[in-house]
Amino acid sequence: MSFFALGINHQTASVELREQVAFNPEKLSQLLAEQSQNHALNDMVVVSTCNRTEVYAMSENADMVMDWLAQVNDIDVKYLLNHVYRYENAQAVTHLMRVASGLDSLMLGEPQILGQVKSAFALAKDAHTVSANLNGIFEYAFYAAKRVRSETAVGSHAVSMGYAVAQLALQVFSQPEKLTVMVVAAGEMNSLVAKHLAEMGVGRVLICNRTRERAEALAQEISHRVEVEIIDFAELSEHLYRADVISSCTGSLHQVISYLDVKKALKKRRYQQMLLVDLAVPRDIEPKVASLDGVYLYGVDDLQSVIDDNLAQRRQAALEAEIMVNQLATELLTQQKVKHAGSTIYAFREQGDVLRQEELAWAMSRITQNESIEKVMENFSHRLTQKLLHPTSILLRHAAQQEDPSHFEWLRDNLQDIFNKRRKSKNEK
Known part of the structure; x- marks a missing residue:
């Protein structure tokens, strides 16, 4: 029985393919529960974020894992093979530690990924697809990530996707105090966007979320820094014109901001420019929006070029972190x-x-x-x-x-x- 890590990420697959292979928690929970009854492959954790979908499994062979990933997403396995990376045993352990530590992220050293891996692990445990061996590997990976973040500069001055959005807004608009920002969904990613922009001194933050409780929780966190207004999700399109910057990350299976919505908002704004950032996979914003004059549309794949200038120190620290991860992986394998x-x-x-x-x-x-x-x-x-x-x-x-x-x-x-x-x-x- 070997330990495999198999998946796609922002380096090997386009956003279109990542959308096809992405899992929402409800779908994944159901699939894992079904898989727990399959004796051939019932020891696995699936990590699915905006930038990656990965399967970590104890299995007789990687082909079994590959076939499952292709089948549940209705994708030709031969096509998927062209974009998938695969690691076994020592390499798989090292890869998991790198992922959990933020060393393999689009945003080097991002802190959210550790929480996302922990959530994926908890979901798999609830579905009873985690053996004692797999549990030990993940627990040690969490320990490694904690060590990396506390003992190297990768864990200092955290740079996140939310920070990148805030930096992008400052590049597009020169006077942050005059900006109105809208976050569509108040999840972890957009919460970071709102917090960073509030710290940078924007004028107002509009929070649009399906449940009012979560919107109110975010509003309470940032209201001491910025004026906040909560908007009902059903009224999203009506309020688009008010926002200079829109960051959307709903996790919806369908696009929530259409080309026509933005076109109407632009007309109402008298064609003052807008910055739209789509952090969701599948995408929240219709790609055709990018063709409108005065609109800047960025997706998760676009942000890498925006943040490169902020990562020089992290890249240097990452060298030290890589050495630590390799040492910790060796320790685990020795144990x-x-x-x-x-x-x-x-x-x-x-x-x-x-x-x-x-x-x-x-x-x-x-x-x-x-x-x-x-x-x-x-x-x-x-x-x-x-x-x-x-x-x-x-x-x-x-x-x-x-x-x-x-x-x-x-x-x-x-x-x-x-x-x-x-x-x-x-x-x-």
């Missing part, structure tokens, strides 16, 4: 090897105890026949030592017969090192 060897070690110890009991029974029988206890104990220790060292002697002889002497030398040197350490420890006592 797993030792754990897997535990059963073998236990079996050898059990066999040793069987030999001990056999020789003890032999010694006791000699004592009951009135043999000298001193002589019996000497024979007992000799017989037990011979039996315990017999397997080691066989291994050394076998290794010495091989053409490559390195195996014998390794065994000899390590055994000698163990004996020397034991002798040193005894002398110190």
Whole structure:
């Protein structure tokens, strides 16, 4: 059984393909619950965000995982193969740690990805598709991400997609205090957009969300910095004209801002320019909107060019973080090897105890026949030592017969090192 990481991201697939492969939590929860009954592939976690969809699974082979990903999204597996990356065991562990640490994100070091991976992990656990082995790998990946963010500069001065939107707004509009910003959906991503823009001194923030409670929660967080107004989701199109900057990230399966909506809003604004940022996958804003004069439309794929200037220090810090991730991945794999060897070690110890009991029974029988206890104990220790060292002697002889002497030398040197350490420890006592 191997550990696989398989998926697509912003580097390997277009936004159109990422839309096809994206999962919303409801659909994913249902699919995983169904998969939990499939004995061939029932140990998996699926991470699906704006920039990636990845399957992490314990499986006999990666093809099984690939077939599942293609089938549930109704995509030709041969087409999907052209865009998918795949890692196994050590590479898969390293990749998961890089993802959780923000080292593989469109926005290097973004903090949201760790929460998204944790949510995906929790959803899979609720669906009963996480074994003890997979659980251990993810828990260690979370530990690695925490270490990276706390011990390197990648975790300092967090740069997020929300920060990129705010920076973009300042590039398009020179006077932030005069701006009215609308966030469509008050989820984690847009909450960051609103917070960053509020800190940068925009004039007003309009919050449009399907549920008023979540909109009110965001309003409460930023109202001390900026004027806030909550808008009913059903009235979204009527209020578009009021916004200079619109950031949308609803998670809806259908576009919520149409070409005609924006065209009407522009006319009502007397064609003052607008900045629209679509952070959703599938997209919230009809792509045709980009053809309107005076409208700047950016999607998640466009933001990379906007933020490159802000990432120089993070790229330098990422080198240190990459070294840390590789070390932590090696540590985890070493721990797993030792754990897997535990059963073998236990079996050898059990066999040793069987030999001990056999020789003890032999010694006791000699004592009951009135043999000298001193002589019996000497024979007992000799017989037990011979039996315990017999397997080691066989291994050394076998290794010495091989053409490559390195195996014998390794065994000899390590055994000698163990004996020397034991002798040193005894002398110190």
